[in-house]
Amino acid sequence: MGGGLLDVKGLHATVEETEILRGLDLQIKAGEVHAIMGLNGAGKSTLASVIMGHPAYAITAGSIHYDGEDLTEMEVHERARAGLFMSFQYPSSIPGVQVGTFLRKSVAAVRGEAPKAREFRKELQAAMEVLGMDRSFLGRYVNDGFSGGEKKRLEILQMLLLQPKMALLDETDSGLDIDALKAVAEGINSLSEESGVLLITHYNRLLELVVPDVVHVMIDGRIVQSGGPELAQRLEADGYEWLMPVA
Amino acid sequence: MTTAVEDPSSAVHLWRSTPWSWMRPEEAEPTSIRMTLHPVDASVEATLGAGSPDLFPVVIDGPETTLPDVDDIARHTLADLDGAPMRLDLKGDHDAVVNVDLRAAGHVAVGRLHIACNGRAVVHLHLSGDAGWCGLHLTGQVANGCSLSVVVTDELHLESRVLRCDDWRIGRDATFETGTLSVGGFRRKSDLRHHLDATGGSVRIGLAVHGQGTRHDDHHVEIHHHKGHTTSELVANVACAGRSRSVGTGRLVIDVGADGTDAGQVFRNLLLSQGARADAIPELEVLADDVSAAHGAASASIDSGQLHYLMSRGLDHDEASSMIVEGFLADAFRPLAASEARRTLRDRLTVHLDCARIT
Numbered sequence: 001m002g003g004g005l006l007d008v009k010g011l012h013a014t015v016e017e018t019e020i021l022r023g024l025d026l027q028i029k030a031g032e033v034h035a036i037m038g039l040n041g042a043g044k045s046t047l048a049s050v051i052m053g054h055p056a057y058a059i060t061a062g063s064i065h066y067d068g069e070d071l072t073e074m075e076v077h078e079r080a081r082a083g084l085f086m087s088f089q090y091p092s093s094i095p096g097v098q099v100g101t102f103l104r105k106s107v108a109a110v111r112g113e114a115p116k117a118r119e120f121r122k123e124l125q126a127a128m129e130v131l132g133m134d135r136s137f138l139g140r141y142v143n144d145g146f147s148g149g150e151k152k153r154l155e156i157l158q159m160l161l162l163q164p165k166m167a168l169l170d171e172t173d174s175g176l177d178i179d180a181l182k183a184v185a186e187g188i189n190s191l192s193e194e195s196g197v198l199l200i201t202h203y204n205r206l207l208e209l210v211v212p213d214v215v216h217v218m219i220d221g222r223i224v225q226s227g228g229p230e231l232a233q234r235l236e237a238d239g240y241e242w243l244m245p246v247a
Numbered sequence: 248m249t250t251a252v253e254d255p256s257s258a259v260h261l262w263r264s265t266p267w268s269w270m271r272p273e274e275a276e277p278t279s280i281r282m283t284l285h286p287v288d289a290s291v292e293a294t295l296g297a298g299s300p301d302l303f304p305v306v307i308d309g310p311e312t313t314l315p316d317v318d319d320i321a322r323h324t325l326a327d328l329d330g331a332p333m334r335l336d337l338k339g340d341h342d343a344v345v346n347v348d349l350r351a352a353g354h355v356a357v358g359r360l361h362i363a364c365n366g367r368a369v370v371h372l373h374l375s376g377d378a379g380w381c382g383l384h385l386t387g388q389v390a391n392g393c394s395l396s397v398v399v400t401d402e403l404h405l406e407s408r409v410l411r412c413d414d415w416r417i418g419r420d421a422t423f424e425t426g427t428l429s430v431g432g433f434r435r436k437s438d439l440r441h442h443l444d445a446t447g448g449s450v451r452i453g454l455a456v457h458g459q460g461t462r463h464d465d466h467h468v469e470i471h472h473h474k475g476h477t478t479s480e481l482v483a484n485v486a487c488a489g490r491s492r493s494v495g496t497g498r499l500v501i502d503v504g505a506d507g508t509d510a511g512q513v514f515r516n517l518l519l520s521q522g523a524r525a526d527a528i529p530e531l532e533v534l535a536d537d538v539s540a541a542h543g544a545a546s547a548s549i550d551s552g553q554l555h556y557l558m559s560r561g562l563d564h565d566e567a568s569s570m571i572v573e574g575f576l577a578d579a580f581r582p583l584a585a586s587e588a589r590r591t592l593r594d595r596l597t598v599h600l601d602c603a604r605i606t
Contacts, residue, residue: 077566085559094570096574106562109560110560142574
């Protein structure tokens with residue numbers, strides 16, 4: 001399937017019968033960091049949701065292979081157990097479910113066995129230190145009453161514990177202050193060197209802290225331009241006008 | 248029965264969804280619910296002993312007794328059947344939970360318990376047994392400035408019918424909070440009444456109901472603000488599966504002159520199957536001018552966004568659904584300030600759901 005960790009070919013996808021992705025191609029190899037930028041409504045978040053298997057989206061053409069397997073044949077939880085992770089732009093709150101309980105069960109599900117309590121505590125503590133999180137977080141309900149920054153930190157905390165092979169990070173930098181952004185970036189950078197990362201972002205500021213190997217520009221459901229980190233700098237300076245199709 | 252009391256018709260609000268004929272005990276010699284107080288810390292005082300009939304709102308004093316209100320038929324029946332009411336006296340501050348086991352056995356089991364609190368305490372009433380019909384009447388008085396949390400859990404046999412009545416009176420600057428985990432019995436009617444008798448009083452109620460199979464659970468909760476500057480909060484979370492049915496009515500009454508009252512109640516229903524049904528009917532009777540009173544009710548199935556989120560973290564569909572249901576029910580206990588009360592309820596809920604999954 002082309003040797004990538006994630007291979008997306010000719011992908012078309014719809015939501016409520018509206019086509020959002022219109023023939024998208026993307027390949028991410030193990031250890032690579034890719035960034036996707038684009039205007040609102042370009043289909044960036046849709047791409048992440050389709051890869052993760054959100055039931056609201058329907059694939060109408062094309063393929064997605066992950067680690068050589070046809071991802072579209074896998075249930076959402078099977079994708080997670082296979083090492084795929086998505087950090088949500090707007091993660092759901094789950095009232096009544098404590099963060100600590102949720103993390104332990106999630107880690108057990110992905111690893112296929114419950115972690116030993118003492119080791120898990122150490123692991124958790126180390127990850128929370130990276131992100132500058134307080135232990136009181138663990139007793140709170142998942143994303144319930146969390147600020148935007150707290151939600152993003154919890155997403156990255158999960159990523160660090162689950163150690164995915166492939167992480168899809170959907171606007172993980174939005175709404176973060178400078179300190180939180182640095183903490184989140186440190187979390188992303190501490191992922192295994194073998195992990196692939198797809199960053200979806202509007203701004204170059206995260207890409208200054210997590211340097212991508214490839215930057216893509218997405219317009220109208222397709223990738224229209226790819227390049228190095230300098231592409232993100234140009235977008236920051238010039239916007240997207242120069243990439244828009246001529247009417 | 249020593250007195251002739253007519254059955255309320257199905258037009259009577261309290262008995263509209265659960266007719267009295269469904270809840271009336273069968274003709275059998277009643278046995279008393281066995282009440283056992285677990286040992287408590289020596290530094291505090293908790294005594295369980297014989298109570299007297301006048302601690303309960305309906306006193307049967309002969310064949311001429313008449314009901315002041317047809318709604319009181321349940322209380323009347325419990326008084327009629329139970330000749331040996333009990334009382335629990337609590338003094339001082341109890342840091343640990345005071346545990347009382349209520350064991351209901353036989354065809355018809357009945358018990359009445361009055362709790363008098365002159366301090367700060369968390370009481371866990373654990374109802375269990377295989378009684379075919381179980382009737383329980385709880386009353387209590389929280390003295391001025393005192394604080395009482397009462398947790399009620401039950402593991403009654405799945406084929407039991409349960410009739411429960413509560414009458415609580417809360418004094419000046421006193422706090423009463425109660426959490427109920429309703430999972431036992433196949434048919435249940437609860438009529439829970441709370442009276443804020445003096446200024447500064449506060450009531451917080453958390454109610455979690457789990458319906459399975461054809462279980463029928465009807466909770467009627469009344470909160471009366473007799474005086475001003477009192478507060479109340481009710482959260483009722485109901486999860487219904489199978490062909491179970493739940494009814495929740497919340498009657499909030501704010502008397503004339505009870506200005507400064509702050510009251511809120513919310514009923515949330517989570518429907519887990521096509522055949523499940525849950526009705527929530529909050530009611531307000533506000534007779535004072537300067538009050539804050541809010542109420543709301545909502546019914547929905549499991550949120551697809553929550554489900555997807557948890558599945559994206561490796562939980563399969565059933566595991567994710569279970570986690571959402573458990574969280575939803577546990578969230579009913581959010582109003583309770585006493586962490587021991589919340590923990591007790593949460594632990595019981597986890598055990599119940601684990602057992603439900605296994606069976």
